[in-house]
Amino acid sequence: MIGTWLLPGLRKGVMVLNIDLIPAQELAARFGFSGPNESFRAFCQRLGIRPIRRNPNFYDVVHVRLQLDHAQNISANGGDGEQPATGLVEQRRRRLAKK
Template sequence: MVEPRPIFADLIGLISAADLAALWGYSGPNSAFRDFCAKMRISPIPGRPGWYDPRLVRRRMDEAQGLAMLPAPPVAEREMTPLERRKARNGQI
């Protein structure tokens, strides 16, 4: 029988510099890779050189592509009903 893993184990994951470099097409974690990371403001985990937080990497890549924090689409305002106008006028809303 397989012992169940804690739920939070899937949320705590790091990626090594070698794996990240390979994913991005670099031959390894060389100076070009480190320069790219510095340009994108992607830094290793404090106290763990050579290991990166995948969530930070994804956030920085989204920012670089203009995908981070896109504004919410505007909500069309509807006209108030007569009942809502009366309540607003009387201070009941």
């Protein structure tokens, strides 16, 4: 579902902003749940995924992606802020060195 919001632009025109929303039923199915039941909502709460304000049946796609990335320790620049490791052995060494 795509909502279109009209915001006043910096110039004389109008800036159009598309906000993608996903129904709770579809998000639950993508996560492998039978529906948006209590276990699905507890799973979302553990990850910090919240429905949009005033409508618990829709979720913001960008917010869901950011929370999933955060839960998996993935940042926007690809990794945890360092240069990406070249191989699996190097990734393991870096991961163990952090502990």
